[in-house]
Amino acid sequence: MKKLLIAALATTCVSRPVLAQETKTVVAAAARAMGATSLESIQYSGTGSVFMFGQAARPDAPWPRFKIVKYVTAVNYSGPALREELVRTEVESPPHGGGAGGFNPATGQGGMRPLLGEQTQIRQATTRTDSGRLQIWMTPHGFLKAAALNNAIATMASGRKTVSFTAGKHTVTGTLNDQNLVERVETLVDNPVLGDMPVEVTYSGYKDFAGVKFPTRIVQREGGHPTLDLTITAVQPNGAAALEVRENAPPATAPSVRSESQKIGDGAWDLTAAGLHSVLVEFNDHLVVIEASNNDERSNAVIAEVKRLVPNKPIRYLVNTHAHFDHSGGVRAFAAEGVTIITHEMNKPYFEKVYRNPHRINPDRLELSNKSAVIEGVADKRVLTDGTRTVEIYHVRGNLHNDGLLMVYLPKEKVLIQADAFHPRPGAPPYPTPPPFTVNLFENIQRLKLDVAQVLHIHGGTDSIATVAKAAGRQTPTQ
Ligand SMILES: [Zn+2]
Ligand SMILES: [Zn+2]
Numbered sequence: 001m002k003k004l005l006i007a008a009l010a011t012t013c014v015s016r017p018v019l020a021q022e023t024k025t026v027v028a029a030a031a032r033a034m035g036a037t038s039l040e041s042i043q044y045s046g047t048g049s050v051f052m053f054g055q056a057a058r059p060d061a062p063w064p065r066f067k068i069v070k071y072v073t074a075v076n077y078s079g080p081a082l083r084e085e086l087v088r089t090e091v092e093s094p095p096h097g098g099g100a101g102g103f104n105p106a107t108g109q110g111g112m113r114p115l116l117g118e119q120t121q122i123r124q125a126t127t128r129t130d131s132g133r134l135q136i137w138m139t140p141h142g143f144l145k146a147a148a149l150n151n152a153i154a155t156m157a158s159g160r161k162t163v164s165f166t167a168g169k170h171t172v173t174g175t176l177n178d179q180n181l182v183e184r185v186e187t188l189v190d191n192p193v194l195g196d197m198p199v200e201v202t203y204s205g206y207k208d209f210a211g212v213k214f215p216t217r218i219v220q221r222e223g224g225h226p227t228l229d230l231t232i233t234a235v236q237p238n239g240a241a242a243l244e245v246r247e248n249a250p251p252a253t254a255p256s257v258r259s260e261s262q263k264i265g266d267g268a269w270d271l272t273a274a275g276l277h278s279v280l281v282e283f284n285d286h287l288v289v290i291e292a293s294n295n296d297e298r299s300n301a302v303i304a305e306v307k308r309l310v311p312n313k314p315i316r317y318l319v320n321t322h323a324h325f326d327h328s329g330g331v332r333a334f335a336a337e338g339v340t341i342i343t344h345e346m347n348k349p350y351f352e353k354v355y356r357n358p359h360r361i362n363p364d365r366l367e368l369s370n371k372s373a374v375i376e377g378v379a380d381k382r383v384l385t386d387g388t389r390t391v392e393i394y395h396v397r398g399n400l401h402n403d404g405l406l407m408v409y410l411p412k413e414k415v416l417i418q419a420d421a422f423h424p425r426p427g428a429p430p431y432p433t434p435p436p437f438t439v440n441l442f443e444n445i446q447r448l449k450l451d452v453a454q455v456l457h458i459h460g461g462t463d464s465i466a467t468v469a470k471a472a473g474r475q476t477p478t479q
Contacts, residue, residue, distance in 0.1 A: 015179045018154040018161075026154040026161055026176075027147045033180035035212035036141040041242035044214060045072040048230040049089050051223050052099025054193065054325030056335060058403040059350030062225045066090060066096035067086060069118060071230060076240035077145055080136050080455035081126040081247045090114045096400045098324050102459075103423050110456040111423030111459075112435050126247040134170060135188065140203050166272040169361050181206050181213055192295040192329030194242045195357035197223050209235035229415075257297050266414040267389060269309060273301045276326075277458050279417055280306050281410065284386045286316035288415050289339070290408050291458050292330030296364045298332035313337045317384065319393055321419040321458060322402040323347045331355075335373035336365035343397060344404030344430075345377025378406060396421060396444050401437045407444070414453035416445065422468055434473035438446060442472035 001012040018026060031037050048071065051063035053069070063328035071089035078314040102123070103111030109119050125132035137146040143163075150165035161180075164173040188198035199222050203215035214235040220228040243287045258274070259273035267282035273288075276298065279290040287310055290477035306315060318334040320343040321327055331341055332355060343351065352375060366373065396405040401420050408417040421441035445452055445465070452465045469475065 007220045016072055023152055029182045030176050031144045036144045039141050039212055040078050041076045043074040043236045043239050043242040044232050046230050046232040046235045055098035055228050057097035059323050059347055075139055076243045076245040077245050080127055081140050081245045082136050083245045084123040086121045087118050089118050094400055098401055103425055105427050108428035111425055111431040112437055137172055138185045138201050143182055143185050153226050166268050191362040193325045194223050194354050195359040201294060210237055212237040257301040259301040261305055268413055271302050271305055274298045278302050281391050282310055283389050288315050288317045288384060288391055289315055290319045291321055292318055294326045294329040296333045299330035319408055322405045332364055332366040333356040336371055341373055342376045342404055344406055345379050346404040348375050348377040351375050399440045409450050414451055416452045416455045418455060419458035439472045442469055455466050
């Protein structure tokens with residue numbers, strides 16, 4: 001009891017809210033120390049590492065790392081608007097995990113790793129979107145400018161001043177070091193898989209650049225793992241280039257997601273929604289859906305189309321090919337529908353843990369349903385059958401895209417459903433050597449002696465087995 005009392009007293013001594021007037025003084029003093037007061041724009045550049053969020057090689061592993069060969073960000077605080085240009089290359093050979101991004105026919109890059117040469121990514125942020133606002137506010141000077149405008153509250157905790165403000169659905173908190181420089185900015189954002197997810201950026205190694213203090217090391221973490229690690233080598237305050245960064249036209253309101261279906265056999269349909277594919281298979285008294293993809297909105301569209309196609313049978317199972325976020329963000333909507341989730345057994349404890357995270361920022365269907373996801377793990381193989389219709393689920397053993405990758409075979413149609421081990425690349429020259437994910441997919445088809453005619457890709461397209469064999473460097477299909 002005595003210990004508890006001392007602990008309570010100690011807490012009250014180190015943490016006390018600062019009065020509103022004092023907060024203004026704290027923010028103004030930090031803005032002066034940082035040179036933020038007269039800062040209209042800034043451009044900073046450097047090198048480092050970028051990590052592909054949501055594309056880990058296995059559950060709970062760090063996001064896959066790529067080398068940054070060029071990094072330039074320009075922020076115009078009078079816009080406000082931000083432009084980030086990042087050029088990345090592979091560091092892993094062979095690559096392990098996802099993160100190639102979508103296939104870009106103009107550059108012939110993306111879709112599958114390894115990335116060929118250098119890949120450029122440009123991101124524009126404005127205050128018109130939630131994520132854009134946060135990106136600008138989480139820059140060291142942007143944080144102080146936003147704190148001054150949003151009724152911030154300053155607190156003293158463990159000898160460190162923190163400044164916190166809430167705007168819309170987000171609370172942003174910055175920590176100042178003993179020289180009044182911003183050393184950390186953090187917030188929570190909504191993520192379809194992880195729920196209310198921490199995003200934190202740490203700033204260190206401050207140097208003076210023409211009267212403006214700027215960090216020479218920036219480390220950003222999202223969902224508990226690094227997403228960016230930068231060494232800043234050049235900073236230009238109030239330069240013409242950064243001032244040129246302007247807000248774009250307002251984004252067109254996103255059309256609501258609709259799902260369309262195409263029959264691939266008797267009692268089997270390919271469902272397209274938001275450019276991603278799911279497959280519906282009809283059994284005697286229930287239905288099975290393969291893949292939910294990225295979020296609630298898409299899953300709701302797919303579920304609506306399923307109910308339209310087969311109104312009188314419940315969906316019993318959803319098969320999830322792997323835990324990458326573009327494949328697992330839509331799982332929760334099916335769980336809310338009372339559907340049992342089938343995934344590789346290595347994902348079961350992970351999904352059970354992260355699907356319990358609060359989703360308070362943007363409550364989704366599962367959060368509102370008060371249900372828990374029911375998850376069943378597959379080790380190597382599982383067959384769903386009612387005696388007439390059969391669906392075979394296999395672990396794609398040894399595939400470096402994801403350690404728990406599953407593929408699904410429909411024996412009646414001779415169709416194999418796969419995610420991310422092969423991407424059609426129309427118009428692009430073939431890889432100099434067959435990509436390891438595709439070679440492995442083909443080896444698994446051969447190992448299992450599956451009689452495959454067509455391969456349906458979750459990210460779009462259907463190819464003959466001969467096309468996949470050719471991409472894997474084999475001229476003859478199966479056996
Ligand atoms: Zn993937
Ligand atoms: Zn994918």
